[in-house]
Amino acid sequence: MKDGLTIGQAAAFVGITVKTVRHYHRLGLLTEPERDHSGYRRYGSADLLRLVQVRALAGAGVPLAEAGELVDAEPERFAAALDDVHRRLTAQIEELTARRDTLHRLAHGDRALLPDRACAVLDRLVELGFSPDYVTTQREALVLSRALAPDVFDLFLAHLEHRLGDPEFVELTKRGWEARSWDPDDPRIEELASAVAANLLADRALLAIPPARQHRPDAASRYGVVNHHREDEAPSIARLNGLVEAHLRAAGVPIPHQ
Structure with missing residues (x-):
């Protein structure tokens, strides 16, 4: 990966879309790499690592507005934030379960x-x-x-x-x-x-x-x-x-x- 990856390659390697990568750039979650002599932005291993971290946090339910801060957080802060996300997801699951049960009951008059x-x-x-x-x-x-x-x-x-x-x-x-x-x-x-x-x-x-x-x-x-x-x-x-x-x-x- 001497010259780095294009945005399309980086997105494919991480398992997201180019649109998502650009969205992360707009939110300040990932710094845009410098362009090479051909005018392409090249993504290095550190960029991919951050993309993987942000994607994992987003997939776990962490709001993107908080993801950037968490990637850079100390281990204690990171663990506490994940506990908070866990509590919120549990509450959402309980609410969705209650809604599902209500729909089931509605289906029976x-x-x-x-x-x-x-x-x-x-x-x-x-x-x-x-x-x-x-x-x-x-x-x-x-x-x-x-x-x-x-x-x-x-x-x-x-x-x-x-x-x-x-x-x-x-x-x-x-x-x-x-x-x-x-x-x-x-x-x-x-x-x-x-x-x-x-x-x-x-x-x-x-x-x-x-x-x-x-x-x-x-x-x-x-x-x-x-x-x-x-x-x-x-x-x-x-x-x-x-x-x-x-x-x-x-x-x-x-x-x-x-």
Whole structure:
């Protein structure tokens, strides 16, 4: 290597592109060699050594703005800087892993927005023969519930899990969903509301609302968003839910007023 290497040869030897070598020059990571009598810049072994060092640091995740300083650093400073890069790369890996897991959950419906326990409840609804539209609406309501009432979400899930083990509750709920197609003044709605309220009141413990939740100034609004989700699309359902709530209030259950 008496006369040195051309920029193309140096780049090829190190395993980078000529464009990258020139970029290193612009950043001041590598001093441009003097031109020979033919007008070509010739790269010596020291130049190649520095190119290898900078490439290795960049490949390890060290920002190019820091690479030049590190190449010239004392061993202690170099080791400390690499430790810092290691910590940053570990944090990036953890973030990317979390993003990958989120994408995986998104590929399975709303599992990115709901815990496994809630997804199990939705799976149970499917097993019990509820229609896809009903399951979708309940999925949306669970997402809202988790976001707006996270402090009681687990309690709500526990109550729902218990009620889904009651065949009468399941049958009444299915009839309630069928009521979407009824006229709002259909007398069957009043009968169904009475039956639903009676079923709920048979296990009053599941209707208990934590005192802290009752006294929140926005409790009624939060309750309304979740429990009256999509009512505007079905007037008969709105009437049914209103009648059920009226029965529960009459029985002393503190249902918030909208």
